[in-house]
Amino acid sequence: EILIGLIGSASRWRTMPWLVLVFGIMIVPLGVVSITFIIIQPILLGTWCSLCLITAAAMLIQIPYSVDELIATCQFLVRRKRAGRPMLRVFLTGDTDEGPDDGQRVESFERPPGAVIGEMLGGGIGVTPGLAVSAAVGLWLMFTRLTLGTEGGLADTDHLIGALALTVAVTAMAESARPVRFLNICLGAALVIAALVMDGNWLQKGADILAGLVLIAASIPRGPIRHSYGSWSRLLV
Incomplete structure (x- = not known):
């Protein structure tokens, strides 16, 4: 949730969709470009680039971690549009989501390090x-x-x-x-x-x-x- 640009308030989280889009542009399209370079190297150039292989592997690993963030943000925009909020304004300035807040949020710094790392690596x-x-x-x-x-x-x-x-x-x-x-x-x-x-x-x-x-x-x-x-x-x- 840190990656999708959530700004904490007393009772809500404010979502910034434009930040998610920037994140998606950094991960998904650049990952596709890196993988394309890997595909064409032995076919068109007849050789390999070790640095390109490492870069492509690093970008590829990040793709599955970004998908759910992009989907969640698109769902958020659809919900706000159905609620009558202007889409462009919500996209650029953010908005709060619907639903009750039970007040039982656990802060990351209060959790064991192993639990935080495990959620980061395996969540979703x-x-x-x-x-x-x-x-x-x-x-x-x-x-x-x-x-x-x-x-x-x-x-x-x-x-x-x-x-x-x-x-x-x-x-x-x-x-x-x-x-x-x-x-x-x-x-x-x-x-x-x-x-x-x-x-x-x-x-x-x-x-x-x-x-x-x-x-x-x-x-x-x-x-x-x-x-x-x-x-x-x-x-x-």
Whole structure:
């Protein structure tokens, strides 16, 4: 909640939506740009950039932590608009939300450090077995040039699908973005088709087909959703 720009008052929290937008611009679009650079490096440049890899990994990890903040802010703006408040004014100057205040808020400085850190790292984030497998498959696909000696169009396809699958899996680790995992079903199917039509030896093709099928199967289970996200929760299939 610190990241979405909440200003404390005696009985309410005042939300600043513009601050969330700035935060989203810093995390999501820059993360996409970094991942794009990782995708094109071996395909167009034929090499890797260690610094770019580190930067992309750092940006990718931040994406699931930002999704619920953006969703919560959009829900807040919708609620204030339905309450008759001017959207632009609320967006720029902030507003207080509806609902009772039970006065039982616990200040962060009064909580044990372990509880605060645990909530920061795990709040709204869940690494399910399916997402862990999907991330591992995506990471492995990015390096089939080294592990299987794959070359040409099949190697480029492996790298592209692997990078995208890894990105989807990490993003879907946010409970509020869990449906994003279904994109990996499409990527898995594309990998199977590419293995069947592109040049490669039987080991390379077989490994890609198996990886595609595993990616599809691992993307079906949703995993547990431990938190409530208001009206957004009904979309978390």
